[in-house]
Every structure is written in structure tokens, then in C-alpha cells.
Amino acid sequence: MKRTQTGVDKISRSAVIWQLIACVAVVLPLFSWLPAWVLLLGLGCIGARLMIHSGRWSFPHWSIRLVLVVAVGAGLLMTFNRDASLNAMVALLTVGLSLKLLEIYRRRDALVLLYVALFVAASVFLFEQGILVAIYMLFAVLLVIAALVSVWQDPLREEMLRPLKHAWRLLLPAFPLMLVLFFIFPRIGPLWSVELDRSSARTGLSESMSPGDISRLTRSDELAFRAVFEGAPPAPAERYWRALVLSAFDGREWTPGASSSVVEELNVIGESIQYEIVQERSNQRWLFALDVPMLAPQQARLTSPRTLLGHAEVSQRIQYSVESARQYQLGAELTSDQLDFFSRIPANSNPRSQALARQWFDEADKDVSGLINRIFRHFNETFVYTLEPQPLGRHSVDDFLFQTQQGFCEHFASATAVLLRSVGVPSRIVTGYQGGEWNASQNYLTLRQYDAHAWVEVWLEGQGWVRIDPTTAVAPERIEMSAEQLFSGQAGFLADSPFTSRIGRQGWLLQARMQYDSLNFAWQRWVLNYHHQQQNLLQDWLGDLTPWKMILVLLIPASLILGFISWRLFGRRTIQDPIERQLHKLFFKLEKQGLYRQPDETLKRFSQRLEQTHPELAMILMPVANTYETLHYLPVDQAHQRKILMDCINQALKQLK
Amino acid sequence: MKLSLFDRLTQQRQGKIYIFPTKAGWGFMLLLFLLLILSINFENNLAFALTFLLSGIMVVAILHTYSNLVGVTIDRSNAQACFAGEEAGFTLFIGANKEREHQQIQVSWVNRYQINSVDRVVAVDLIDSSQVAVELSLPTRRRGWCTPTKVKLQTVFPLGLFRSWSYHSISAKALVYPSPVSSQNLPATSGAGGQGGLTEQSGSDDFSELKRFEAGMSPQHIAWKVYARGQGLHAKRFASRQDLDIWLDYDAWPEADQELRLSRICYWVLKLHREDRCYGVRLPDREWPPSRGDHHRQQILQALALFGLGSRQ
Numbered sequence: 001m002k003r004t005q006t007g008v009d010k011i012s013r014s015a016v017i018w019q020l021i022a023c024v025a026v027v028l029p030l031f032s033w034l035p036a037w038v039l040l041l042g043l044g045c046i047g048a049r050l051m052i053h054s055g056r057w058s059f060p061h062w063s064i065r066l067v068l069v070v071a072v073g074a075g076l077l078m079t080f081n082r083d084a085s086l087n088a089m090v091a092l093l094t095v096g097l098s099l100k101l102l103e104i105y106r107r108r109d110a111l112v113l114l115y116v117a118l119f120v121a122a123s124v125f126l127f128e129q130g131i132l133v134a135i136y137m138l139f140a141v142l143l144v145i146a147a148l149v150s151v152w153q154d155p156l157r158e159e160m161l162r163p164l165k166h167a168w169r170l171l172l173p174a175f176p177l178m179l180v181l182f183f184i185f186p187r188i189g190p191l192w193s194v195e196l197d198r199s200s201a202r203t204g205l206s207e208s209m210s211p212g213d214i215s216r217l218t219r220s221d222e223l224a225f226r227a228v229f230e231g232a233p234p235a236p237a238e239r240y241w242r243a244l245v246l247s248a249f250d251g252r253e254w255t256p257g258a259s260s261s262v263v264e265e266l267n268v269i270g271e272s273i274q275y276e277i278v279q280e281r282s283n284q285r286w287l288f289a290l291d292v293p294m295l296a297p298q299q300a301r302l303t304s305p306r307t308l309l310g311h312a313e314v315s316q317r318i319q320y321s322v323e324s325a326r327q328y329q330l331g332a333e334l335t336s337d338q339l340d341f342f343s344r345i346p347a348n349s350n351p352r353s354q355a356l357a358r359q360w361f362d363e364a365d366k367d368v369s370g371l372i373n374r375i376f377r378h379f380n381e382t383f384v385y386t387l388e389p390q391p392l393g394r395h396s397v398d399d400f401l402f403q404t405q406q407g408f409c410e411h412f413a414s415a416t417a418v419l420l421r422s423v424g425v426p427s428r429i430v431t432g433y434q435g436g437e438w439n440a441s442q443n444y445l446t447l448r449q450y451d452a453h454a455w456v457e458v459w460l461e462g463q464g465w466v467r468i469d470p471t472t473a474v475a476p477e478r479i480e481m482s483a484e485q486l487f488s489g490q491a492g493f494l495a496d497s498p499f500t501s502r503i504g505r506q507g508w509l510l511q512a513r514m515q516y517d518s519l520n521f522a523w524q525r526w527v528l529n530y531h532h533q534q535q536n537l538l539q540d541w542l543g544d545l546t547p548w549k550m551i552l553v554l555l556i557p558a559s560l561i562l563g564f565i566s567w568r569l570f571g572r573r574t575i576q577d578p579i580e581r582q583l584h585k586l587f588f589k590l591e592k593q594g595l596y597r598q599p600d601e602t603l604k605r606f607s608q609r610l611e612q613t614h615p616e617l618a619m620i621l622m623p624v625a626n627t628y629e630t631l632h633y634l635p636v637d638q639a640h641q642r643k644i645l646m647d648c649i650n651q652a653l654k655q656l657k
Numbered sequence: 658m659k660l661s662l663f664d665r666l667t668q669q670r671q672g673k674i675y676i677f678p679t680k681a682g683w684g685f686m687l688l689l690f691l692l693l694i695l696s697i698n699f700e701n702n703l704a705f706a707l708t709f710l711l712s713g714i715m716v717v718a719i720l721h722t723y724s725n726l727v728g729v730t731i732d733r734s735n736a737q738a739c740f741a742g743e744e745a746g747f748t749l750f751i752g753a754n755k756e757r758e759h760q761q762i763q764v765s766w767v768n769r770y771q772i773n774s775v776d777r778v779v780a781v782d783l784i785d786s787s788q789v790a791v792e793l794s795l796p797t798r799r800r801g802w803c804t805p806t807k808v809k810l811q812t813v814f815p816l817g818l819f820r821s822w823s824y825h826s827i828s829a830k831a832l833v834y835p836s837p838v839s840s841q842n843l844p845a846t847s848g849a850g851g852q853g854g855l856t857e858q859s860g861s862d863d864f865s866e867l868k869r870f871e872a873g874m875s876p877q878h879i880a881w882k883v884y885a886r887g888q889g890l891h892a893k894r895f896a897s898r899q900d901l902d903i904w905l906d907y908d909a910w911p912e913a914d915q916e917l918r919l920s921r922i923c924y925w926v927l928k929l930h931r932e933d934r935c936y937g938v939r940l941p942d943r944e945w946p947p948s949r950g951d952h953h954r955q956q957i958l959q960a961l962a963l964f965g966l967g968s969r970q
Contacts, residue, residue, distance in 0.1 A: 111681055111817070115688050118711065122692050125703035134703055141707065145714060145816070152817045153760060154782050166815050170721060174713030181709035182702075190698045530702050558716075565717060569724040598828055 009107045014158050015150035016053055019104055019113055020046055022147035023097050025140040026117045029124045029133055030090055035079050038091050038098075041072065045098040052102075060102055068099060086126055093120050110151045117144050131523045142171050173565045180557045184538065184550055187531035204282045205243050205431050205452060210253040211392045211400070214431070215408035217452040218387055218487060224433060224451065225279040225288055226521055228444040234273065236435055237479050238326065240291040240455065240467065241447065243432035245305035247342055249421070251349030252396045254414060254429045257341070260304040264331035264465075266294065276321045278524060285310045288432065288447075290324040291467060297322055305428070305465075306330065317524065319532045332464035334426070342426035342459060350397040350418055357422035368425050368460060375419055376473035379412060385475035387487060409478070412470035413454040426459035430467070434479065442518040450487070579642060582649045586624070589656050590617070603628050620652045674726050674823045676719065682818035685715060715818055722819040725812045729753045729762055729823075732788060736803070736831035738958075740923070744794035745803045745831035751810070755787035761814040764791045767807040767824060795831070800919070800962045803831040834962045837924035838917060840910070867891040875933040892933075902947040903929060903936040919961050926961075930954045940964060 027034075027042060051057040060068075072095050080088035093116055100113045121140055124133070146167035153163060204224055206213060233239070248257030277288055287300045287308035297320035300308040308322075334342075345354075357371070364370030384406035392399040392411075397418045400411050407415075413429050420427040434453035436445030455469040471478050478486055526533065542549050587597055595614065597606045603625040611618040627648045631641045678686070689712055696704035732752035739745045753759050765778040781789050797803050811822035867880055870890035878892040905922045913921065922938060929936040930949070937947035938957050945957055 107817075111684070115684060118688060118707075119691065122695055122704045122707050125701050125707065126699055129701075129703055134706075137703075137707070138710075141710065148817070149815045152814050154780065157782075170714050170717050170815065171710070173717050174710055177713030177716060178706060178709040181712065182706055185705065185709070187700070187705075188697060190700060191694065192698065527706075528702055531700065562716065562720065565720050566724075569720055569727075598826070601828070 010105055010155050011107055011110050011151050012153060012155045012157050013053065014160050014163075015110065015147070015153070015155075016049070016104060017160065018143075018147035018150040018163060019101065019110055020049060022114060022117050022140075022144040023101060025143045026121045026124070027094050027097065028140075029128055029136060030094065030120070033087055033127050034091055034094060037075060037079075038094055042094060042098040045101045049101050049104075059105070065099070065103070068102075072099065086123070090120065090123050090127075093123070107151055110147075114144055114148050114151070117147075129528050131520060134523075134527075142167050145170055173561060176561050177558060180554060180561075182530070183534075184553050186550075187534060203280075204284060204449060205286075207244065207284075208253050208255045209246055209410055209414070209429060209431055209454060211396050211407070211411055211414065212389070214410040214452050214454050215387050215389065218408075218450040220449040222449045223280050224282075224447045224449055225277050226444050226446050227288075227290075227436065228276040228278070228442070228525075230274065230443070233436075233438055233443075233445055234290065234326065236481075238291075239435050239445070240430075240453075240469075241288045241433040241436075242291050242293075242307050242430055243286050243288055244430070245303070245307055245457070246429040246431065247305070249345050249414075249418065251346045252392075252394060254417075260338070263302045263304055264306055265333065266292065266306065266325060267329040267332065268294065268325040269327040269329065270325075271327075272323050272325050274321065274323045276319065278317060278319045278521070278529065279314060281316050282314045285313055287314070287318075287320065289322045292325055292328055292330055294323045294325055317529065319525070319529050329463065330465040331459070332462070334459065334464075339426050339459070342428055343421045343424045345418060345421045350395045352395075353397045353401055353415070353418055354422040356401070357419040360419075361423040368420075368458070371420070371423065371425070372416075372458070372468060375416055376470060379470060379473040383407070383412075383474045385412075385471070385478065409471045410454040412474060413456050416456045416468070416470040420456075420458055428457050428465075430455050430457055437514075439514055439518045439521070441515070442521060444518075444521060446517060446521075579645060579649065582646065582653065583624075586621075586649060586653055586656070589653070593617075617656075620655045624648045624652050674723060674821050676723055676819055676821040679813055679817060679820045681813075682715075682820075685711075685816075685818050689715070714816075718816040718818050721815050722812060722821045724757075725759055725814050726762065726810060726821045726823060728757065729759050729783070729810055731808060731810075731825045731827055734827040734829035736829040738832040738834060738962075739797060739803075740834045741797055741800045741836040743797060743836075745797050745833060747793050747795065747805065747827070747829055747831065749791045749793060749808060749827060750788050751781055751783065751791055752788040753783045755785070758785075759783040759812075761812055763809075763811045764793060765809050765811065766793065766795060766805055767809050797831075797833045800833045800835045800916075801966050802963075803833045805830075832959060832962050834958045835916065835919040835923045837927055838920035839924050840921045867893060875931055877931065878933055903934060904939055904947070905929075905936060906939045907941055908939075915965065919964055923958065923961050926954060926957055 023042075024046070031039070048057065048060075052059060076088065076092060076095065080091070097113060097116055097120065100109060100116070104110050104113055118141070121137055121144065124137060142164070146163040149166045149170075150163035203220075203222060204217070227233075227241075244256065246254035246256055248255045272294060273290065275290065279287060287297070287310050289308050292306050293302070293308060296302045296308055299318060299320055300310045303309050310318075360374045361371050364374055382405055385408070386406050387408060389400075389407040389411060390404045392404065396411075397415045400407055400415055410429075410431075417427045417429055431452070431454045433447045433451045434455075435451050436447045438445055453471070455467060455471070457465045457467055460466050469479065475486070542553065583603075590597070595610065595617070597603075601609070603621075607618050607621040607625045610621060624645070627641070627645045630636060631638070631645055689708060692704065692708040692711070695701070696708055730752055732750045734747060734749045736748070737746040749764060751762060751764065760782045761780050762783065763778050763780045777793065779791050779793060781791055783789055793808075795803060795805055805827060807824045807826050809822055809824055811820060813820050867883065868891060870879060870892045875892075880891045880893050883889075883891045905925050907918055907922065910918050910921060926936065926938065933949060935947045935949050938945045938960075940960065943960065945953065945960075
């Protein structure tokens with residue numbers, strides 16, 4: 001028991017420590033996003049505050065504080081060059097927190113500090129959204145709340161743990177309330193557009209393909225997208241994910257070429273397959289679909305060769321569902337202009353290849369499939385499938401076919417298409433991803449950058465575009481196995497992520513990694529991208545959404561939770577002693593008639609007071625008062641006297657009716 | 658005479674608890690609003706979650722602040738007498754169920770006296786104890802009974818977002834004596850003994866005897882030397898004043914009004930008591946024959962305090 005005058009609005013010494021802890025906890029996850037000098041300033045301020053706390057320093061003079069504020073302001077202006085980015089905002093808040101730390105000793109200061117700390121806590125999520133960061137932030141908020149409790153406790157109280165316990169008791173019941181609100185709070189679009197100040201580096205496939213582009217991607221195990229299936233996924237050999245179709249060749253590089261606005265016609269044969277794609281940020285416009293999409297999702301449109309082109313760059317993780325045809329006839333009827341476009345190559349490029357193609361075509365009696373077989377056989381004989389092929393010159397296909405004879409999928413695809421075009425067979429390159437790692441626990445395929453692939457589509461009379469994959473000729477295992485199984489021994493594979501990705505490729509480590517991955521994915525789908533699911537989910541659970549239903553869904557769980565807390569907090573006031581309980585009933589009855597016993601009034605004095613105003617009630621109460629006093633103040637047989645008192649009270653209760 | 662439901666609801670009930678956001682609470686709501694805007698604009702579900710978590714905490718804080726005051730009562734109270742113009746001291750025993758903790762219960766008067774309430778707020782914690790005594794003082798202006806109307810118990814614990822408060826009346830009342838006003842001389846009319854005027858002089862009369870010290874004797878007369886010899890506390894008695902009865906007469910100051918007369922009597926009572934002399938008091942309606950000691954002084958002071966006020970308080 002302690003007692004203080006609260007005239008002085010000071011906070012306790014332990015509260016000062018709590019402020020420091022709260023600030024550090026909140027700023028820590030922003031570590032890598034803040035300029036080094038801001039972190040140093042923060043550390044310096046903490047150190048200074050600790051010196052003040054231990055009494056070795058005094059609070060800084062106002063002139064020192066002024067100098068600090070000016071210096072820090074100038075520093076911010078110089079670092080961020082006056083652009084109001086998110087980083088700048090967070091740096092500003094952090095700097096403010098640090099400087100404020102120096103001068104907290106009153107409640108007001110501490111409150112400002114903690115409210116800003118909570119705002120910083122929210123802005124952490126603009127940078128990091130991982131499951132671990134979220135769990136960490138939950139604890140950080142717990143610490144901030146503990147600091148807030150410590151601000152309001154007795155300024156003389158020194159225990160450190162008491163505020164934490166109290167914060168825990170506040171946070172625990174708030175958690176289910178949060179879940180309810182999270183579940184039903186309507187998500188509306190942004191009120192005004194905001195620029196997320198993230199790196200805008202493009203990742204993944206690029207818009208053109210020259211030798212070495214795809215093999216470069218195998219250096220990274222960065223996530224490209226995940227595809228969720230209702231049932232079983234397609235067989236590995238059918239997992240061709242189209243992203244781009246490249247139709248123009250300049251002798252070395254493939255580009256999309258002039259695009260037509262007419263979407264090629266698709267005849268679906270047999271079953272289609274439905275799936276949902278959660279695509280990572282790529283800062284590129286294209287989306288992914290299994291060969292070949294039937295309709296474009298809301299966020300994109302179909303291009304002429306049936307790839308998906310987003311309305312905007314994918315600057316954050318997006319989610320869409322697609323339906324694809326597994327067997328189909330695509331673009332069966334092409335105009336002669338189009339046929340001409342798809343078989344065009346620069347006349348003077350790769351002369352030896354063109355000659356070879358013509359020779360083979362003649363040997364095959366002008367049969368296209370015969371030519372394709374010949375090409376594949378040739379690849380199969382002497383070619384090497386490697387991640388680190390030798391660089392190629394200006395006539396890349398000539399160099400590849402006649403000199404190096406080693407390459408990655410883009411080399412084989414490019415060579416095949418050039419050979420086919422040399423004899424006037426319409427063909428084009430498709431880039432995208434092939435395969436994927438199946439996670440059976442959550443039914444999804446994970447595609448990473450090293451799954452990038454390039455293949456060829458050839459146009460055959462009466463069949464339309466047909467997918468052929470020259471890689472199967474030289475390395476059929478690439479299609480059957482996952483890329484990482486195949487390449488894990490090769491030097492260039494995952495060169496950019498040297499350590500982390502190499503472990504856990506087999507055995508229980510693989511299991512654990514898969515579990516972690518599926519957890520992460522579930523986190524992304526159900527928490528980070530919940531707004532995509534919300535509408536459907538609410539409709540599934542509640543049927544038609546009316547405002548009334550929403551209110552009920554909010555109120556019923558909320559009142560249950562709050563009711564439970566109230567019961568915990570003040571529901572257990574049941575009086576153990578039966579006599580006291582009966583007496584309570586008696587007083588309650590009197591209270592209903594407007595007669596209150598003063599808290600410091602004995603039963604006797606109360607009934608004496610009643611005598612003046614309500615003699616008839618006093619008559620009833622007086623025997624109770626007398627026996628009560630006898631019981632408590634005279635040396636009598638307790639058990640017996642209790643019984644008498646009990647009878648007395650019951651009598652009075654009866655009379656009061 | 659049963660009260661109607663309306664009456665029961667509207668009367669200010671003893672210990673009824675009110676609750677309302679504090680300034681810090683409104684500030685917190687502003688913070689929540691800003692966080693909500695942030696979450697909506699960045700479509701950031703984790704920021705939404707944080708906003709909702711803090712909202713949940715705020716709602717839970719209502720219950721905690723409320724429950725911090727539930728069951729806290731003023732078990733009993735007592736008061737210390739004082740002189741008009743001084744502060745009457747009240748001791749309030751704040752009690753609660755021992756099983757639950759109550760922190761930072763601020764005890765103050767209901768601000769009806771236009772006093773600067775900030776320095777009259779005392780905050781107490783009830784942790785591991787079921788009762789704690791709080792000293793509150795109340796300025797007095799006039800003699801008589803000083804009866805504080807109500808005591809406000811208030812708390813903002815644990816988060817300072819909400820303030821809950823309740824009113825409690827206490828039964829203690831403090832006796833306020835007239836403020837002592839000195840007068841150089843006692844008027845010649847001092848009484849039946851007729852010993853004439855007595856000027857203020859320090860009593861250095863002949864020492865007559867040692868008496869065992871009893872409560873109520875003036876500490877000035879303690880025989881310290883005797884005490885130092887280890888023979889216990891004794892008081893020195895002086896013979897010369899023993900037979901000299903002093904009468905303090907209400908009618909002795911015809912020029913003064915009632916209050917001034919009472920104040921002067923009060924002054925002399927205190928002075929004579931300090932000097933451990935025998936004195937009697939004569940008021941228009943009563944008189945006390947000369948005597949000495951605490952009880953005597955107490956009786957007279959109380960009579961002075963309540964003189965002319967009747968029995969209405």
C-alpha cells in the first residue's frame with residue numbers, strides 16, 4: 001500500500017524503463033529500412049536517457065534540445081531530399097520518438113511517445129508482412145500497452161512485471177474481438193491513391209528473350225507465384241504456365257512483335273481445369289495461366305496469342321482465378337498475313353541454320369512433323385543441356401547449332417523456332433514457367449524463378465498452334481522432375497541465394513520446409529489477402545449480406561466476449577458466509593424502498609435511524625441488529641447464536657414482503 | 658412507500674459508478690481513426706488487425722477501469738478538530754474486497770468549495786490489503802461543525818483512456834473551534850474570586866511538588882531531570898497558582914462582538930491550558946467552574962465552537 005499526492009504528474013522510474021523498452025520493440029523491425037544515422041541517434045538517445053535515469057546526467061537544457069531538433073531536421077531533409085516517401089515518414093517518426101525519449105518524465109510526454117509508438121507499429125506492416133513479423137509485433141504491442149499501464153500506475157511503484165501482467169490481461173480478451181472485427185469489417189478501396197515506396201526492380205521473366213535470359217533466372221529461388229487447385233494438379237508434363245508469347249526475331253533476340261487486337265480463337269476439347277493463382281510482386285504487367293486460359297480474370301485482359309496482360313503492373317501480391325483448357329485447338333484459322341508474320345526471320349541472319357533447315361525439310365519430304373523429329377533427334381545426339389552455356393555471337397542460332405552445342409531451354413527453343421521459320425513453318429516462342437513444387441497439405445503448386453522455361457508453339461494446318469518443347473529432346477528429365485531436383489548439382493543453380501535454399505532439399509528437412517511454406521501461403525491467402533476472400537466467405541457463412549446481419553455478427557460474439565470478461569472481473573462476488581448473504585438480501589429489499597445503509601453505519605445504528613422515519617421497518621430490523629451484535633461482541637456459543645441470527649433474518653425477510 | 662422505477666433510476670445512488678473517456682481516451686480514438694485510414698488506404702490487413710486489436714483493448718479497458726472502482730467503498734471515516742481558518746483533517750478508510758486489486762484510486766472532495774482540487778487529490782493502491790487510510794483536509798472558515806458533503810472516488814487506471822468515478826457520503830464531521838484571537842490583558846471582571854486583573858506573564862512560581870505525569874498534563878511541566886534519573890515521567894506542580902482561580906467571562910469585552918469574544922476566550926483557554934493553570938469559563942447560557950486538564954479544555958472548546966448554533970447540527 002502506497003500513497004501519493006498526484007499533484008506532480010510524474011511517472012515512475014520503472015515507467016521510464018518501460019518507455020524505452022516499448023520504443024525499442026517497435027522500431028526494431030524497421031532496422032533495415034531506416035538510415036544508419038537515425039538508428040545511431042536512437043541508440044544515443046536511449047543511452048542518454050539511461051544516464052539521466054541513473055542520475056549521472058541531468059535533463060538536457062532547452063538550447064541543447066533546440067540544436068538537436070534543428071540538426072535532426074536538416075539530416076532528414078538531406079537524407080530524403082524532401083520527397084515524402086514512406087521511409088521518410090517512418091524515419092521522421094523514429095527520430096521524434098528518440099528525441100522525445102530524452103525528455104519524458106511527465107505523463108503527457110509519455111502518452112505522446114506511446115501513441116506515436118503505436119503508429120510506428122502499424123507502419124511496420126507497410127514494410128514487412130511475414131507471419132513472424134506479425135507475431136513479433138503482437139508482443140511489441142503488448143510491451144507498448146505495458147508501458148501505457150506503467151504510466152498510470154503509482155509513481156512510486158518500482159516493480160517491472162506488474163504492468164506487463166496487466167497488459168496481458170487487457171490484450172488477451174482483445175484478441176478475439178480483433179478477430180471478429182477483422183472477419184466482418186467491410187474492406188473498401190483506398191480513399192486516395194498512395195505510392196508504396198518499394199523497390200521497383202522488375203523480377204522474373206523479361207519482355208524479350210535472348211540467349212542466357214532464362215538460365216539467368218535459375219540463379220534465384222525467389223517465389224514467382226503459387227497455384228491452388230481444388231483437386232489434383234495436372235501431371236508434371238502438362239504444367240506449362242504461359243506468360244509471354246514472342247513472335248518477332250531479329251537474328252538474336254525474340255520480342256513480342258506487333259500485336260493484333262484479335263484474340264485467337266480457342267476450341268476447347270474435353271475438360272477444363274480451374275485454379276487460383278497468388279502472384280508475387282513482379283513490377284511487370286503479365287499474369288500467369290496454365291496452357292491455355294479460356295477467359296481473362298478481372299485484373300487482366302487476353303492478348304491476341306492468349307496470354308494474360310494485367311491492367312497495371314503487379315506492384316503487390318495479387319490473387320486471381322483462371323480456367324484453362326487442357327486439350328484445345330488454338331487459332332486454327334489464321335490469315336495469310338498472320339502466317340507470314342509468324343514465319344518471318346531476317347534473311348541474312350543465321351545463314352547456316354537456314355540452309356540446314358531447308359536440307360532437313362527436303363529430306364523429310366516437306367513434312368513438318370518429320371522436320372521436328374529430325375531437329376529433336378539432332379539435339380538428342382550431341383547437345384548438352386546446361387545452366388552455364390558459352391556466350392553466343394551475332395548469329396546466335398548458328399553459333400549454338402554448329403559450335404557450342406550446349407545451352408539452356410531458351411537456346412533450344414530459339415533454334416527450333418528459327419529452323420522451322422527458315423522453311424516457312426509458322427512458329428513462335430512462349431516463355432513462362434514449367435513444373436512447380438506440389439504441396440499436398442494445402443493443395444498448391446509453388447513456382448519459383450528457377451522454374452522459368454521457354455518452349456515453342458508451331459502452327460500446323462488443321463490443328464492450329466501446337467506446343468512442342470525441344471528441351472524434352474535433350475533433357476526429358478527437366479520436364480518430369482522439378483528444376484531444383486535436376487539442377488541441384490550444377491554450379492550456377494541458385495547462385496544468388498547461396499546458403500538458405502540449399503538446405504532442406506530432402507528428408508525431414510524438406511518436410512519441415514514444405515510445412516513452413518504452406519503455413520506462409522495460408523497466411524498470405526487468409527490474412528494478408530483476406531479482402532479477396534472476404535466477400536465470398538461472408539456470403540458462404542451468412543447468406544445474403546444485410547447490414548442487420550453484419551451488426552448481429554459483430555455484436556453477438558463481442559457481447560459474449562465482453563460478458564465473459566465482466567464475469568471474470570466482477571462476477572465472483574458471491575458471498576461465502578450464508579448469514580452475510582441473507583443480510584445482503586435484506587439490505588437489497590430495503591434499498592428498493594429507498595433506504596440505504598451508510599457504509600460506515602452499523603446494523604444497530606441503521607435501525608435506530610430507521611426508527612425515526614420508518615418505525616414499522618425498524619421493528620423488523622431491530623431484533624436482527626440485536627442478535628447480530630450479540631453474536632459478534634458477546635462471548636456466546638457461536639454456532640447456536642448463528643442459528644438464532646439466521647432465523648431472525650429469515651423472519652425479517654418474510655415480514656418485509 | 659415504494660419508489661417508482663424512475664425514481665430509483667434517477668436518484669444519485671450511493672456508490673453508483675459513472676464512466677467517461679478522458680482526454681487521453683479521445684486522443685486514443687483519434688489515433689485509432691488515423692490507423693484505420695492508414696489501413697484502408699494501403700489495403701493492409703495487418704494494419705487493420707492492429708487497429709482492431711487496439712480497439713479491442715480500448716473496449717476491454719472500459720471494463721477494467723470500471724471494475725477498478727467496483728467494490729471500493731469508504732468503510733468509515735473520522736475527523737480531527739481544528740480552529741476556524743485552519744484545515745480540518747479527515748481520515749477516510751477506503752476498503753475493498755481483498756481478493757481483487759485496485760490501483761490508483763483517487764480520493765477527493767466533490768468540488769463544491771471552489772478549492773484548487775489538484776492538490777487535494779490523494780491516490781491510493783489497494784493491493785494485498787483490504788483497507789487503507791487516506792488523509793484529506795478541508796479548509797474551514799467558521800466555527801461549528803464542518804461537514805463535508807461527499808467524497809469522490811475516481812480512477813483512470815489501467816490505461817488512462819477512461820475515467821470512472823463514484824460519489825460517497827461520509828458520516829464524519831469535524832469540530833471547528835473559534836480561531837484564537839489574542840488580547841493583551843484579561844479584563845478585570847475575571848470572576849467571582851475577584852483577584853483583579855491578570856497580566857500575561859510566564860508562570861515561574863514556587864515549585865511545590867512532583868506528580869506522576871498523566872495524559873493531559875502540559876508537557877512544559879515535565880520534570881526532565883527526574884526523568885533523566887530514570888524515575889519516570891513526573892510533572893512539576895506550582896503552588897502559587899493553585900488557589901488563584903481565573904474566570905474567562907463572555908461579558909468581559911463589551912466592545913467586541915460575539916465571535917470576537919469567543920475567539921478571545923478560546924485564546925485564553927489555550928494559553929492557560931498550556932501554562933497548566935486553573936480557569937473557569939462563563940458563557941451566557943452556561944458556566945464551567947475553574948479546573949484544569951484536557952477534558953476541561955475539550956469541553957470548553959466544544960462549547961465555544963457550538964455556542965449559539967443550537968442543536969441543529
